[in-house]
Amino acid sequence: MTDLVxxxxxxxxEVWRRNQHLVAGLLRTDASLRVLFVEPPADPTHDLRSGRRxxxxxxxxEVTDVAPGRLFTVRPVKWLPRRLDARAxxxxxxxxxRAADSLGMRHPLLWINDPGAVALAERSGWPTLYDITDDWLAADRPESERRRAAANEARLLELAGEVVVCSPELVRRKSATRPVTLIPNGVDAAAYxxxxxxPADLPDGPVALYLGTIHPDRIDVDLCAATARALDTRGTLVLVGPNLLAPEDVARLHDAGARLLGPRPRDAVIGYLQQADVLVVPHVVTEFTDSLDPLKLYEYQAVGRPVVSTPVAGFRDAEDPRITLVSGDAxxxxxxxxxxxxxxxxxGADxxxxxxxERVAAMAATLHRLEGSRA
Structure with missing residues (x-):
């Protein structure tokens, strides 16, 4: 039996992203596979400082609805900030x-998507795959965080037996020092x-809909507000996904007439996409967003609705007549x-x-190479 952390x-x-789709697909195609899925650590000190519970x-x-007895999750806890606990x-x-050991996983493969887990690769000695889905070195972060991310990534690029990236731009940026494997995102086309x-909570009348995490690294709040106002009585701008905006930005969107519905389960989002009149991508165009392979590109294409997008990576490269690229006031x-x-x-959904x-097969081949390197 193959074990994977x-x-x-x-x-x-319930909000499925790249890792969940790939892991679920691997479990479906390999009955001998067991997976320990490590969630981001709880951070109670940071929660308290941020005014959250x-x-x-x-x-x-155990996650029983995917692969009973073969898929487990665990969330560790970081009790103190790294500046107060050098051993965090x-x-x-x-x-x-310890969690892997309790499942009898003695020599698993290690798949790291969070570069902060470099200490796990160093301490465990497990054969490591580094999966790069965002270029955190290009994100708008404090300099101390950027330096730590750069050091973690440099070490992982040195340690990892395999490195996977999700976009052609990440191939360009990360292949200077070692080979990398391109495995883009995808979609369950038949389901979509x-x-x-x-959906009952979609407003009456025409809808322009955005699906995805509403994050200041990606969303152009000014553009969203302008779009909601431009629709006026002709329709409603609806945003579906986890909301990470500051309260004042949320208030601006509400005042402009936009509706933020929050996250929806993986199967429920299909109805929102199908029932939209137009799908939108009001993203900022930055060095960070240029590194991405937007999952929504594949989801939008699968339902065949017309798309209006800023010229961001993925959408600007797609040869799809249903996608209109527009920037600025237009x-x-x-x-x-x-x-x-x-x-x-x-x-249009054809x-x-x-x-x-296709992506699961490519990741399985990469993991097989990694397993072969163990010998």
Whole structure:
């Protein structure tokens, strides 16, 4: 039986992202595989400083709806900031090793998506795959965080037996010192093309919809507000996904007429996409967003709705007549013009799109190479 420890940047929850799709696909195709999925650590001290209710560690939990007896999650806890506890990362690594040991995982493969887990690779000695999905060296972060991220990444690029990246731009940036493997994102095309009813909380009338994490690293709040105002009585801008904006930005969007519905489970989001009149990508264009391979590109293409996007990576490279690239002041007007002209699903939902099964096969081949290196 093959054992795999996955250190993720996101929790295993109802909002599925790249890691969950790949892990679930690997478990479906390999009945001998067991996975320990390590969620981002709880940080009660930071929660208290941020005015949130503190979160704490969560012990081993079996995920029974994917692969009973073969998929487990764990969330360790970071009790103190690194500036007060120089051994914080070492303690987190120890917690993961103990969790793996309790499952009888003596010599697993290690898949690291969170570069902060470099101490785990060093301490465990497990064959390591480093999966780069965001270029955190280009994100807007304090200099101390950027230096730590750069040091962690440099060490992982040295330690890892395999390095995977999700976008051509990341290939360009990260392949200078060693070979990397490109495994982009995908979509469950068959599921996204089965008709779903209109969600009850979608507003009446035409809808311009954004699906994804509403994060200041990605979303252009000014553009969203302008788009909501441009729609006026002709429709509503709806944002579906985890909301990480500051309260004042949320208030600005509400005042402009936008609706923020929050996160929805992986299967429920399909109905929102199918029932939208136009899908939008009001992203900022930065060095950070240029490193991404947006998951929403594949989801949007699978349902065949018209798309209005800023010229961000992925969308600007897609050869798809349903995608309109617009920047600046013209964006809001383009969305407002697209809404009344939109067709209805399933019109357009028959174009080519990359399926997750292709990406799972590529990741399985990469893990097999890594396992072979153990010998």
């Amino acid at each position: 996955v250190v993720s940047l996101e929790a295993w929850d 503190p979160s704490f560690a969560r012990g081993l939990r 990362d070492e303690r987190l690594a120890g917690a993961v090793i 093309r089965r008709a779903m009813p209109r 964006f809001a007007a383009a969305v407002a013009a697209a809404v009344p002209a939109a067709s209805r699903f399933p019109d 174009g080519p799109v990359a399926d997750w099964s």
